[in-house]
Amino acid sequence: MFCDLVGSTALSTRLDPEELQDLIRAFQDRCAGAISRFDGYIARYMGDGMLVYFGFPRAHEDDPERAVRAGLDLVSAVAELNRDDGARRGAELAVRVGIATGTVVVGDIVGEGAAAESTVVGETPNLAARLQGVAQPNQVVVSSSTRDLVAGRFEFEDLGVQKLKGLSESAKAWHVLSETDRHGPRATDSAEPAENVMPLIGRQEELGLLLRAWETSKEGRGQAVLVNGEPGIGKSRLLDALRERVRDEDY
Numbered sequence: 001m002f003c004d005l006v007g008s009t010a011l012s013t014r015l016d017p018e019e020l021q022d023l024i025r026a027f028q029d030r031c032a033g034a035i036s037r038f039d040g041y042i043a044r045y046m047g048d049g050m051l052v053y054f055g056f057p058r059a060h061e062d063d064p065e066r067a068v069r070a071g072l073d074l075v076s077a078v079a080e081l082n083r084d085d086g087a088r089r090g091a092e093l094a095v096r097v098g099i100a101t102g103t104v105v106v107g108d109i110v111g112e113g114a115a116a117e118s119t120v121v122g123e124t125p126n127l128a129a130r131l132q133g134v135a136q137p138n139q140v141v142v143s144s145s146t147r148d149l150v151a152g153r154f155e156f157e158d159l160g161v162q163k164l165k166g167l168s169e170s171a172k173a174w175h176v177l178s179e180t181d182r183h184g185p186r187a188t189d190s191a192e193p194a195e196n197v198m199p200l201i202g203r204q205e206e207l208g209l210l211l212r213a214w215e216t217s218k219e220g221r222g223q224a225v226l227v228n229g230e231p232g233i234g235k236s237r238l239l240d241a242l243r244e245r246v247r248d249e250d251y
Contacts, residue, residue: 001040001067002125002132003031003074004049006094015091023091024048030081031095034073038066043120051125056106059231064101064149068176071097071140078138098132100124100143123167130164131173140176147174149232154179200241203234210242 005027012020028045035042035052039060044051054070055063078095104122127143135141147156159173200207206227213223227235 001035001052001054001071001097001099002049002129003052003071003095003097004046004132006096006137007092008048011091023085023093026081026085027078027093027095030077031074034077035070037073038070040066040070053120055231056120061231061236063232064099064146065153067099067101068140068142068146068150068154069179071099071142072176072179075138075140094137096132096135096137097140098128098130098135098142099140099146100127100131101146101149102127102143126166127164127171130162130167130171134159134162134164134173135175142174142176144172144174152180200234200237203238203241206238207241207245210238211245214242214246 005024008020008024011023015023024047027048028050031050032042038054039058041053041057042050043053052067052070054060054067060066074095074097078093082091082093102122102124104120104124107119107121131141131143141159142150142156155177157175157177159175161170162173163170210225213225217223227238229235
């Protein structure tokens with residue numbers, strides 16, 4: 001995720017430097033609170049913006065969803081900041097958020113002290129930065145890969161194919177409008193299984209194995225199954241499918 005404060009250059013011409021510093025610090029604090037609620041990691045502060053990772057250093061099954069929820073929370077947090085602080089200073093703040101999902105290589109620590117950070121190599125951070133540039137004030141814009149992973153949990157507006165500076169190919173962009181009414185618990189809510197609206201695709205063999213183990217267990221021969229794999233490949237969705245199939249049985 002990339003996010004930044006809109007119009008800070010214009011604010012610098014109207015506000016005292018110390019007032020502007022206080023406002024940016026308040027913005028960053030609100031953003032940090034929203035990001036931490038979904039276990040995101042702020043990798044770098046860049047003036048009035050920030051680079052955020054979801055999935056590193058801690059991975060979760062639902063990191064793309066966490067990132068989108070955090071992005072929507074950033075927009076709400078800035079609206080609150082306007083009511084609490086912006087109005088008093090005569091400033092109307094807005095934020096732009098870009099999110100992309102993909103594979104990256106996390107390398108060595110570069111820099112020293114407060115400037116130290118892990119290098120992340122891959123197209124994904126560049127795509128997120130360019131999508132942030134596409135976003136209008138108080139918009140969250142995501143890549144097609146992110147949209148595909150969270151479809152059914154959010155409403156989107158198709159922004160069409162965008163020619164993004166520095167990228168060899170055009171990319172489709174999606175504006176996140178809101179959460180749907182069908183989503184399960186938020187990332188910070190109950191640990192009860194979430195209602196999953198995504199269809200189960202390409203896991204018939206694995207589901208069959210689980211169902212056979214279930215039938216064998218009912219016959220009196222207990223079974224243990226290890227479901228293993230990297231975050232995001234659908235382990236929780238597979239178990240939800242098993243629960244759906246045996247929901248009406250006494251277990």
